Amino acid sequence: MSDRYDPHTIEPRWRERWEADRLYHAPDDDPRPKWYALTMFPYPSGDLHTGHWYAMAPSDAAARYRRMRGYNVMFPMGFDSFGLPAENAAIKRGVDPRAWTYGNIEQMRSQLRMMGAGFDWDREIVTSDPSYYKWSQWWFLKLWEQGLAYRDEALANWCPGCNTVLANEQVLDGRCERCDSVVERQFLTQWFFRITEYAEELLNFDGIDWPERIKTMQTNWIGRSEGATISFEVEGVDEDLPVFTTRPDTIFGATFMVLAPEHRLVQRVTTPEHREEVEAYCTQASHQTEIERMSTEREKTGVFTGGYAINPFNGERIPIWIADYVLVTYGTGAIMAVPAHDERDFEFAQQFGLPIIPVFDSDEVDTSKPLEAAFIEGRVMINSGEFDGTPFEQAKARLTKAVEERGLGERTVSYRLRDWIISRQRFWGAPIPMIHCDTCGAVPVPESQLPVLLPENVTFQSSGKSPLTEAEEWVSVQCPQCESPARRETDTLDTFMCSSWYQMRFVDSQNDEAPFDPELGRKWLPVDQYTGGAEHAVMHLLYTRFFWKAARDMGKVEGPEPMLRLFNQGVILGPDGNRMSKSRGNVVAPDDQVREHGADAFRCQLMFIGPWDQGGPYNPTGMAGIVRWLNRIWSLIVDPVETASMPGEPSTRDLRRLTHKTIREVTQDIESFRFNTLIARLMEFTTAMQKARDAGPVDDAAWTEARDSLLLLVAPLAPHISEELWARRGNSYSIHQQPWPEFDEELARDDEVEIVVQVNGKVRDRMMLAVDAEEGQAKEAALALEKVGASVGQKTPRKVIYVPGKLVNIVV
RNA sequence: GCCGAAGUGGCGGAAUGGCAGACGCGGCGGUCUCAAAAACCGUUGGGAUAACACCCGUGCGGGUUCGACUCCCGCCUUCGGCACCA
Numbered sequence: 001m002s003d004r005y006d007p008h009t010i011e012p013r014w015r016e017r018w019e020a021d022r023l024y025h026a027p028d029d030d031p032r033p034k035w036y037a038l039t040m041f042p043y044p045s046g047d048l049h050t051g052h053w054y055a056m057a058p059s060d061a062a063a064r065y066r067r068m069r070g071y072n073v074m075f076p077m078g079f080d081s082f083g084l085p086a087e088n089a090a091i092k093r094g095v096d097p098r099a100w101t102y103g104n105i106e107q108m109r110s111q112l113r114m115m116g117a118g119f120d121w122d123r124e125i126v127t128s129d130p131s132y133y134k135w136s137q138w139w140f141l142k143l144w145e146q147g148l149a150y151r152d153e154a155l156a157n158w159c160p161g162c163n164t165v166l167a168n169e170q171v172l173d174g175r176c177e178r179c180d181s182v183v184e185r186q187f188l189t190q191w192f193f194r195i196t197e198y199a200e201e202l203l204n205f206d207g208i209d210w211p212e213r214i215k216t217m218q219t220n221w222i223g224r225s226e227g228a229t230i231s232f233e234v235e236g237v238d239e240d241l242p243v244f245t246t247r248p249d250t251i252f253g254a255t256f257m258v259l260a261p262e263h264r265l266v267q268r269v270t271t272p273e274h275r276e277e278v279e280a281y282c283t284q285a286s287h288q289t290e291i292e293r294m295s296t297e298r299e300k301t302g303v304f305t306g307g308y309a310i311n312p313f314n315g316e317r318i319p320i321w322i323a324d325y326v327l328v329t330y331g332t333g334a335i336m337a338v339p340a341h342d343e344r345d346f347e348f349a350q351q352f353g354l355p356i357i358p359v360f361d362s363d364e365v366d367t368s369k370p371l372e373a374a375f376i377e378g379r380v381m382i383n384s385g386e387f388d389g390t391p392f393e394q395a396k397a398r399l400t401k402a403v404e405e406r407g408l409g410e411r412t413v414s415y416r417l418r419d420w421i422i423s424r425q426r427f428w429g430a431p432i433p434m435i436h437c438d439t440c441g442a443v444p445v446p447e448s449q450l451p452v453l454l455p456e457n458v459t460f461q462s463s464g465k466s467p468l469t470e471a472e473e474w475v476s477v478q479c480p481q482c483e484s485p486a487r488r489e490t491d492t493l494d495t496f497m498c499s500s501w502y503q504m505r506f507v508d509s510q511n512d513e514a515p516f517d518p519e520l521g522r523k524w525l526p527v528d529q530y531t532g533g534a535e536h537a538v539m540h541l542l543y544t545r546f547f548w549k550a551a552r553d554m555g556k557v558e559g560p561e562p563m564l565r566l567f568n569q570g571v572i573l574g575p576d577g578n579r580m581s582k583s584r585g586n587v588v589a590p591d592d593q594v595r596e597h598g599a600d601a602f603r604c605q606l607m608f609i610g611p612w613d614q615g616g617p618y619n620p621t622g623m624a625g626i627v628r629w630l631n632r633i634w635s636l637i638v639d640p641v642e643t644a645s646m647p648g649e650p651s652t653r654d655l656r657r658l659t660h661k662t663i664r665e666v667t668q669d670i671e672s673f674r675f676n677t678l679i680a681r682l683m684e685f686t687t688a689m690q691k692a693r694d695a696g697p698v699d700d701a702a703w704t705e706a707r708d709s710l711l712l713l714v715a716p717l718a719p720h721i722s723e724e725l726w727a728r729r730g731n732s733y734s735i736h737q738q739p740w741p742e743f744d745e746e747l748a749r750d751d752e753v754e755i756v757v758q759v760n761g762k763v764r765d766r767m768m769l770a771v772d773a774e775e776g777q778a779k780e781a782a783l784a785l786e787k788v789g790a791s792v793g794q795k796t797p798r799k800v801i802y803v804p805g806k807l808v809n810i811v812v
Numbered sequence: 813g814c815c816g817a818a819g820u821g822g823c824g825g826a827a828u829g830g831c832a833g834a835c836g837c838g839g840c841g842g843u844c845u846c847a848a849a850a851a852c853c854g855u856u857g858g859g860a861u862a863a864c865a866c867c868c869g870u871g872c873g874g875g876u877u878c879g880a881c882u883c884c885c886g887c888c889u890u891c892g893g894c895a896c897c898a
Contacts, residue, residue, distance in 0.1 A: 213816065220815065223897065245898060258898090300896090325896050335898045344896050416897055537893080571892085608836070610825055614818080622824065625836040628851090677826070680835035756831050761879045763831055801878055806830050811878045 005634035007598025011720040015116055023734060024118035026074035028520060035071035036524050037063040038503055038563075040532030040540075041078045041125075044104040045085060048111035050580060050606075050618060053590045054572040057603040058612050058675055059531045060117035064716035065670050066529075067118070068740040074524060075118055076506040078125035079105050082133075082495045084167060087428040090460045097428045101128055111591065116599045116719050118736070123509045127498040132505065133430035134451035135515040136498050139547075140422075140433060141444050148194045148550055151442065154421050155262065155328070158186035162463035165425040170464075174287060178464060184286045187262070190423035191432055191491060195546045199224070199415045202545055210566040211613075214537045221538040223416025228400050229332065230409040232257065232309040234320070237268050241309055241320075244331030244414050247341060248403055249395035252384035253359035254336035255349065257309050257320045258302065260328035261285035269320050271306030278303055278322060285324045300325060300348045312408045314385060323348060331414050339374060346374035359383050360392060420543065422494040427458065427466045429492025437479035437486035446480050452488070466490060499540055500547035503527050503562060521557055530563040533571070541566070567673055570615020572606070577617045588618055600718035601626050607675035607717060629679075630721055632686050633714065636693070637707060637725045644697040652699040655692050658685065659706045660748035663741050666713045675717070682713060709741045756807040757782045759791040775802045782808040 018024065026034075039059040042052055063075040086097035105126060112119070125132050143149045157166040161181030165188065170177045195202075199222050205215050227246035234241050241257065259266055261282040270278045281303045302323030309318045318336070325344055326335055339349035340358040349356050358367045360378020365371065367382065381390040390398055403409045423432065431452040433445035445452055455474040458467035468474065468490040479486035501515070507524040508516035526548075541563075548562035573579060574586030581587065593602040605626045610616045646652055662685040669678035689706055692698055707729070715722040715735050726735035750771055755778065757765045765787040769778060779800045782788060788810065795812040802808050 216816070217893070220893095220895080223895070225897070227898080243898080247898075325898095327895085327897070330895085330897045337898080342898065344898075347896090414897080416895060534892080608824090616824070619824070619837080622837045624838095629836085631851090676824090677835080680826075683835060754831085758830085758879075761830090761877095766831075799878060801830090803830060807879090809830080809878055 003638055005631050005721070007600060007630075007720065010724045011114075011116060011599055014720050014723050015113065018118075018734070018736075019113075019121075021734075022122070023736060024075065024120050025122050026072055026120050028523065030072040032070055032072040034524055035063075035066045035073045035529070036503075036527045037066060037073055037075045037529045038506070038527045038531070039075075039077075040530075040536065041080050041499070041502065042108065043083060043085070044079045044081050044101055044108050046104040046107060048108050048590055050588050050590050050593075051572050052112075053115065053602065054606050054615070054618075055532060055569055056112075056117060057115060058569065058607050058673065060115070060119075061603070061607065061675065061716040062529065062531075062670065062673065064118055064719065064736060065740065067736065068712070068716070068738060070739065073118070074120055074123070074506070076123040076125075076509075077112065077117075077119040077121065078123075078502065078506070078509075079108070079127065080495060080499050080502070081105060081126050081128040082429045082492075082498060084426065084428070087426055087460075087464075090428070091462060091464055094460070098128075101428075114591070114594050114599055115603070118719070123506050125502060125505050125509045127430075127495070127502065128428075130451045130453055131510075131512070133493075133498070135505065136430045136493060136501070137433040137445075137450050137452060138447065138515060139501060139551075140493065140497070141447060141450075142554055142556075143193060143550060144434075144444055146550065146554060148197065149422075150192055150194065151189055152192055152419075153187045154190045154192070155185045156188045156190070158184045158188070160184060162465065164463055164465040166464075178462070182287055185262075185288075186286070188425075190421050191434075191489075193420040193422055193546070195420045195543070196415055196417055198546050198549050199417050201549060202417075202542065206560075208561045208564055208566070210563075211534075211568055214534065214541065214566065214568065217537045218542055221417060221542065225414050225416075227412055227414060228403050228409055229412040230312070230336070230403055232312060232318070232336070234265070234269055235308045235310065235317070237265070237307070239265065239268070241265060241269075241334055242332045242409065243334045243336045244412060245336055246414075247338065247396070248399040249381070249390075249392075250338040250341045250359050251311065251313050251336065251399060252381075252387070253338040253340045253357045254311060254318060255339060255355045255357055256337045257318050258323045258326045258335050258337050258345075258348070259305075259320065260326040260333040261322050261324055262328040263322075263333045265334075266305070266322060269305050269307030274304060274306035278305055281322060288324060300344070300351045302348060302352065304352075312406070313402075319354075321348075321352075329418055330416060340371055341374055341376060341378075343374045346371070357383055360395075420494075420496075420546070422497055423491040424494055425466050425469075425490075426492050427454070427460070427468055429495060430498065431468070432489045432491050432493055434489040435477055435479060435486045436489065437482060437484060439484060440479055440481045440486075442489075443479055443481050443486070449480075466492075468492070496540060496543050500544045501551070503530075503544070504551070504557065515556075518556070525557055526559055526561060527563045529565045529567070531567045531569060534568040537568075567613065569612050572615050573617045575617055575619045575621075588620055593620065593623070597623055597627055598630075598720070600721050601630055604630070604679060604717050608679045610676055612673050612675055626679075629683050629686060630718065632690065633710065634721065634725065636686060636689055637711070638728065641693050641703060642697045643700040643703055645701075646697070646699045647701065649699060651692065651695065652702045655689075655698065655702045655706055656747050657750070658688050659702070659709050660743040660745075663709055663713065663743035664745075664748050667740070667743070670716065679717065682710070685710060685713075711735060712738060712741050753805050755782075755805075757785055757788055758807060758809040759788060760811060761809060762791075764788050764791045771805060773804070775804075778802045778804075778808050782810065 039056050063073050067073040081101050086101045089095045089100045090097045157171050159166050159176040159181050161176055161179035166176060171183050174183055176183055203219060203222055225246050227244060228248040229242050229244050231240040231242045302321045305320045305322055307320040309320055311318055337345040339345040339356040356371055359381055361367045361382050362375055362378045365375050378392050381387050381395055400411050433452045435443045437443050455471045458471055460467055475488045477486055477488055504516050508520045511517060544562050551557045576586050578584055578586060605623050608626060662681055665681050666678050711722050711726050723735050752768045753771050754766050755769045756763055765785045767781055792812055797810050797812050799811040
């Protein structure tokens with residue numbers, strides 16, 4: 001055995017031993033309380049990067065800590081392996097998406113092993129394996145049975161050149177990334193999950209410990225608003241036009257109506273003389289991306305349709321316009337515009353010279369003159385016939401009631417949240433297990449026929465069109481109900497669907513009879529600690545909550561939420577403070593860092609650079625400090641130490657005090673994921689131990705306590721070096737199965753503390769004082785100080801403030 | 813435009829009402845060495861000084877307080893997210 005710290009010798013050796021012993025396998029039949037720790041599983045892009053390490057290494061440390069706290073910890077890992085990049089590789093380079101994906105998985109699996117993380121590989125899942133996606137399809141069928149899956153029209157990015165649907169990321173400046181055609185938004189029949197059914201429940205975060213930031217983002221994303229749906233008659237059209245408004249109280253001020261360009265009544269309200277203009281506008285709008293339409297910078301645009309609606313309250317004719325600031329996906333896709341009390345409507349009215357009629361007066365605004373801006377809140381209703389004089393506070397309720405009484409509409413709660421489109425016109429995904437039959441309609445694939453396997457040997461076209469649509473043999477089937485010729489659904493499932501239930505599969509990943517054994521579900525679920533990036537704040541994290549609630553209502557899982565605690569790490573950046581990217585040339589490869597300094601050092605450096613939730617630049621030059629520290633720990637444990645039995649010595653008391661203080665503080669830090677300050681404290685402890693050792697003989701028992709505590713506290717962060725040194729001290733294998741050290745509050749307590757003495761808030765001196773010193777004592781001692789006397793001079797102290805353990809402030 | 817987070821030494825950061833800059837990088841000086849590296853020790857916010865005393869300092873401007881990086885009001889900048897949501 002070498003006496004020098006050489007990570008490259010010890011790290012692989014211990015990893016092999018741990019794997020051989022299945023040290024991190026979480027047994028299902030273990031009497032200890034369970035702890036389910038989960039970190040978001042990666043997409044197998046081909047190479048494990050620093051971002052993966054930054055997400056996983058601290059998660060691993062937290063999971064290891066729980067294990068030392070006596071939990072049966074399950075910390076699984078897998079791959080979210082369906083998705084667009086594999087398909088792109090197939091299209092661009094003719095590679096088989098399967099071969100590409102599984103090659104990447106193999107590469108990343110071996111890279112992940114170098115991390116020395118305590119993953120339970122026995123539970124690994126790969127979402128593109130038929131053994132996994134069989135159950136994704138099964139869940140689809142269950143949701144269909146519950147009426148939570150349905151088909152409807154939805155807008156999609158359509159490339160007329162490629163004759164296919166594009167993802168948002170494939171649209172660059174409104175053009176197709178492949179063929180440069182101008183992208184249009186077109187209606188397409190797609191599969192949906194009825195997530196809006198759970199909108200109200202998803203707003204409730206009781207019982208989960210999640211960052212406020214994420215809860216706020218989800219709440220805003222769901223976007224609940226209360227108002228009314230009101231129907232307007234349209235001249236010459238035999239169908240009413242319903243609008244959703246949060247301000248039914250402003251209906252007398254509605255001076256125009258606006259339809260979204262995609263609204264289904266557009267054709268019917270448009271008069272012949274306006275048709276050409278309207279059609280041109282709609283075409284133009286279909287080329288706009290959602291982002292462009294949502295920009296507030298640009299001027300309002302729109303066209304008049306020539307049609308009129310009738311205000312049901314006063315019978316006035318209201319012109320109907322079309323404008324892209326109204327979105328077809330929200331409310332009813334149409335609004336009654338009240339320019340006096342809505343900023344956007346005001347801007348539009350000004351742009352096109354439409355009338356602006358205030359229906360409230362105001363203490364701040366003179367309503368007898370033309371308005372300069374819209375105002376939201378008023379005093380009492382005006383210009384509103386019989387409702388004039390209604391106070392602002394009562395207006396909304398009164399008008400809503402009137403709408404209902406007159407049969408014009410009803411009180412409505414509207415959500416910004418839209419139903420989840422799970423259809424993808426792609427090959428590399430789980431086929432949606434449905435069959436289209438001319439007589440029976442959409443028929444589910446019988447459970448016994450799952451999985452619906454992806455066909456082999458398909459040809460990819462340069463257009464990006466899914467090969468499934470051309471796989472005639474695969475598509476042609478018999479209808480399961482009437483046995484007549486029918487066709488398979490060629491859409492595949494959104495990959496967010498695969499990751500919405502993966503935490504359930506980990507509890508029983510090999511099960512061939514069910515997604516998981518309910519008994520095991522009860523044992524392991526829900527996830528106790530989830531960690532991952534905040535970029536998933538509203539999509540993945542909302543979908544998985546929805547999925548869980550739907551599964552709960554089917555009796556498949558218990559409890560209201562899938563993830564009890566959530567922590568979001570920040571984004572790790574390159575040394576230049578920018579996102580790491582090959583084009584910027586600022587990529588730090590984890591493999592290089594491990595080759596140079598070892599996995600333990602890289603893990604610790606990632607945890608040391610700053611608060612985990614803030615992310616930040618990773619600068620490899622800073623690694624020197626961590627490497628030095630690990631070397632210092634090494635020699636502290638390996639080098640001979642002069643010991644004696646001297647329990648009563650002050651130095652012994654000091655060493656023990658520091659040991660117990662360190663345990664206390666490190667425990668607090670790791671509980672709250674403050675790895676950076678945790679390592680700082682351990683560095684201080686290491687230095688103090690070196691000083692104690694160099695100062696002469698140390699007490700045998702106190703030294704053993706300090707040394708073992710140091711190793712145990714380091715173990716979750718740097719699993720290899722701590723295991724090696726633990727073994728070298730002759731302790732029993734494995735350090736990762738030892739209990740976390742306990743601290744004794746009594747031993748950790750200081751006898752004396754330094755008190756700062758201020759005069760008028762400025763520090764003039766400091767003094768040592770017993771921790772429990774009385775106020776009188778402290779003041780007396782402070783005033784007796786020479787420097788304080790000099791500062792106070794002839795003046796008389798007006799007031800003296802004493803904060804025990806902190807300071808004395810003399811105000812003169 | 814809206815929402816959220818953040819602005820502290822040369823750099824990463826610490827301190828959430830009580831000593832601003834813990835810990836680390838880098839720099840400077842030293843020990844060891846023929847020399848260098850490594851390691852170790854010392855030092856390191858700015859100004860001023862022979863040295864002290866002292867003064868200034870947490871994006872900017874106000875305020876609350878005995879006391880503000882921390883709380884309040886108003887700005888500026890950067891980053892992240894997004895939804896003109898009627």
